[in-house]
Amino acid sequence: MSENAPSVASHEIGDVIIEMRNVEKSYGNYKVLRGINLSVSRGERIVICGPSGSGKSTLIRCLNQLEEHQAGEIIIDGTTVHGGLRGIDGIRREIGMVFQSFNLFPHLTVLENCTLAPTRVRGVSKAEAEATARTILERVHIPEQAQKYPIQLSGGQQQRVAIARSLCMSPKIMLFDEPTSALDPEMVSEVLDVMVELAESGMTMLVVTHEMGFASRVADRVIFMDAGEIVEVAHPTQFFNAPQSLRTKKFLGQVLHTQAG
Amino acid sequence: MSAIQDVYRIRTQRSSAVRRWVGLGILALIIACLLRWGLLKSVFITASPDDCRAASGACWAVITSQWKLVLFGTYPFAEIWRPSVATAVLLGAFVIPLIRPSLPALACSWAIALVIATGLFDGRLFGLTYVEPHDWGGLPLTLLLSEAAILFSFPIGLAVALARCSGRVMLRSLALVLVESIRGVPLVSLLFFATLVLPLFLSGFSSFDKLYGAATAIVLFNAAYISEVFRGGLLTVPRGQFDAAKSLGLRWTDMNRLIVLPQAFRACAPSLVNQAVGIVKDTSFLAVLGIFDFMNSAKLALIDVRWRGNFIEVYVVVGLTYFLMCTAVSILGQRLSSRLERPAKVDDAITPVALASIVTAGSQS
Ligand SMILES: Nc1ncnc2c1ncn2[C@@H]1O[C@H](COP(=O)(O)OP(=O)(O)OP(=O)(O)O)[C@@H](O)[C@H]1O
Ligand SMILES: [Mg+2]
Numbered sequence: 008m009s010e011n012a013p014s015v016a017s018h019e020i021g022d023v024i025i026e027m028r029n030v031e032k033s034y035g036n037y038k039v040l041r042g043i044n045l046s047v048s049r050g051e052r053i054v055i056c057g058p059s060g061s062g063k064s065t066l067i068r069c070l071n072q073l074e075e076h077q078a079g080e081i082i083i084d085g086t087t088v089h090g091g092l093r094g095i096d097g098i099r100r101e102i103g104m105v106f107q108s109f110n111l112f113p114h115l116t117v118l119e120n121c122t123l124a125p126t127r128v129r130g131v132s133k134a135e136a137e138a139t140a141r142t143i144l145e146r147v148h149i150p151e152q153a154q155k156y157p158i159q160l161s162g163g164q165q166q167r168v169a170i171a172r173s174l175c176m177s178p179k180i181m182l183f184d185e186p187t188s189a190l191d192p193e194m195v196s197e198v199l200d201v202m203v204e205l206a207e208s209g210m211t212m213l214v215v216t217h218e219m220g221f222a223s224r225v226a227d228r229v230i231f232m233d234a235g236e237i238v239e240v241a242h243p244t245q246f247f248n249a250p251q252s253l254r255t256k257k258f259l260g261q262v263l264h265t266q267a268g
Numbered sequence: 269m270s271a272i273q274d275v276y277r278i279r280t281q282r283s284s285a286v287r288r289w290v291g292l293g294i295l296a297l298i299i300a301c302l303l304r305w306g307l308l309k310s311v312f313i314t315a316s317p318d319d320c321r322a323a324s325g326a327c328w329a330v331i332t333s334q335w336k337l338v339l340f341g342t343y344p345f346a347e348i349w350r351p352s353v354a355t356a357v358l359l360g361a362f363v364i365p366l367i368r369p370s371l372p373a374l375a376c377s378w379a380i381a382l383v384i385a386t387g388l389f390d391g392r393l394f395g396l397t398y399v400e401p402h403d404w405g406g407l408p409l410t411l412l413l414s415e416a417a418i419l420f421s422f423p424i425g426l427a428v429a430l431a432r433c434s435g436r437v438m439l440r441s442l443a444l445v446l447v448e449s450i451r452g453v454p455l456v457s458l459l460f461f462a463t464l465v466l467p468l469f470l471s472g473f474s475s476f477d478k479l480y481g482a483a484t485a486i487v488l489f490n491a492a493y494i495s496e497v498f499r500g501g502l503l504t505v506p507r508g509q510f511d512a513a514k515s516l517g518l519r520w521t522d523m524n525r526l527i528v529l530p531q532a533f534r535a536c537a538p539s540l541v542n543q544a545v546g547i548v549k550d551t552s553f554l555a556v557l558g559i560f561d562f563m564n565s566a567k568l569a570l571i572d573v574r575w576r577g578n579f580i581e582v583y584v585v586v587g588l589t590y591f592l593m594c595t596a597v598s599i600l601g602q603r604l605s606s607r608l609e610r611p612a613k614v615d616d617a618i619t620p621v622a623l624a625s626i627v628t629a630g631s632q633s
Binding site: 068071073096097098099100101102103104106108109110111112113114123124127128169172173176182 | 506508509511512513514515516517518519522526527530531534608
């Protein structure tokens with residue numbers, strides 16, 4: 008994907024759906040998030056990048072409380088989430104998440120992976136869930152793999168199933184944590200294409216990735232993180248062409264260098 | 269191939285042929301001796317031990333003439349139809365999950381069978397004369413205890429394992445203390461504790477027989493081990509599986525039941541079968557408390573001085589019976605766990621042809 012590729016058509020941006028205020032998180036004495044402030048609107052596409060260990064994963068994992076934050080506020084679609092929240096399952100089912108290592112359920116077929124949560128959590132009938140799943144598998148271009156087990160698929164196919172599995176819950180927000188980092192280079196684009204299509208459909212997306220081509224094409228804002236802080240937030244054009252901080256420049260220099268090579 | 273290699277090859281072939289024939293010969297001899305002793309020269313039915321002494325083979329009459337003692341121990345003879353029916357029920361409950369291998373089917377059929385069997389032993393549930401647990405015995409008792417101990421110790425072990433893996437510190441430490449304190453004690457001392465010390469605290473329950481205490485001890489003892497086996501299985505499930513399940517909004521119970529446990533089971537199924545087989549054999553420890561399980565009942569046949577010399581035959585029968593029971597448990601375990609087999613990646617599988625080519629390649633180098 009080149010940086011000159013046409014960017015995704017302009018789209019509606021609605022009310023605020025994610026609000027982070029002064030969010031702090033530490034492991035023991037080690038602060039991983041140092042006062043994160045971020046507000047995301049419905050339909051917005053945000054790309055988060057930054058060096059390894061800067062807290063990108065931790066940030067998005069706090070949104071659905073796979074990690075608990077210790078200070079500050081996180082409000083998801085009007086509900087304040089925190090550790091030990093009773094209704095957290097209800098919040099999580101509105102937030103899809105795609106992981107670097109796919110995390111498909113190995114003992115279930117592709118179709119079962121996709122229908123499990125809708126039937127169990129949403130109480131959808133099996134037939135209806137399967138019909139939805141097949142439609143969505145078609146959307147991620149693997150309708151023919153429905154009866155296979157994850158281990159029988161390539162990495163790119165597995166990641167697309169993982170996306171489909173999340174989409175089957177018709178979430179309001181999709182989180183991606185380096186979805187293409189574990190893939191062989193030739194499989195990266197098939198996953199990114201699916202993500203671009205998803206962006207075109209108006210999904211609210213937070214994507215941790217170093218795929219700068221994807222960022223410039225899809226993102227409404229790019230966020231650069233370093234050492235647990237948000238260092239820079241900018242529209243991709245400005246982010247790539249006129250980065251403000253030194254740390255961003257240095258990081259971009261490294262990333263763009265390796266991606267060109 | 270050089271001449272020297274040729275000679276060497278022929279020589280090894282010849283010596284391996286010789287070894288094969290010697291081995292087969294020894295095996296045939298052993299089988300012949302066993303057949304002669306166990307079948308041809310043996311005495312199956314006689315009322316007088318003297319007939320046995322005259323014969324050179326085994327004296328199975330020690331069992332056949334005292335089958336009531338061997339099979340039913342101290343259970344009142346007039347009522348032995350009750351443990352007989354109980355045995356049929358228990359065996360039936362064993363066979364059902366063999367036909368339809370599913371855990372819920374097994375749990376249901378065993379639970380029902382245990383209630384019926386205990387009711388038959390005891391009698392009061394069905395309006396029959398009451399027989400005290402003190403008088404229960406024999407093979408039916410061993411079957412009853414085995415199925416009960418397996419049925420109870422597995423869920424308890426699983427619960428303890430989940431507690432030990434939980435995020436709550438209190439729950440985790442409680443489970444740890446429980447497992448370590450039970451596992452650190454020999455089963456026999458646990459049996460004495462449960463039957464001698466525990467009743468002192470439970471004096472309110474006047475009918476608390478030592479049989480129930482002993483069964484509890486066996487259940488707890490094995491639950492401690494089983495919990496560690498389960499924990500080992502739980503530890504093999506990658507953290508990402510929990511992340512994925514949670515991020516989909518699955519509740520804790522669904523996450524464990526549908527995602528975590530099936531994978532954990534698959535990882536520890538062989539060790540779980542091990543534990544189940546161990547439980548069957550553990551029931552024979554009840555003899556130290558004077559409970560007449562199958563092993564102890566069979567030994568009653570040797571009390572009569574006239575039969576005392578035939579202990580080999582008794583132990584052979586006891587051993588074979590335990591062997592059959594344990595094999596049945598292990599087959600059931602395999603049936604249940606084979607449903608959890610990992611789907612194989614097509615090109616992961618080593619085909620016989622591929623295997624042969626690897627082996628020949630290895631032997632040629
Ligand atoms: N469970 C944990 N316990 C202790 N420290 C942790 C834990 N998880 C993450 N960390 C630390 O928190 C910091 C931020 O981790 P995080 O995974 O959020 O970084 P990241 O920006 O996603 O990095 P990467 O690009 O390598 O994925 C790292 O220094 C990491 O070592
Ligand atoms: Mg990360």
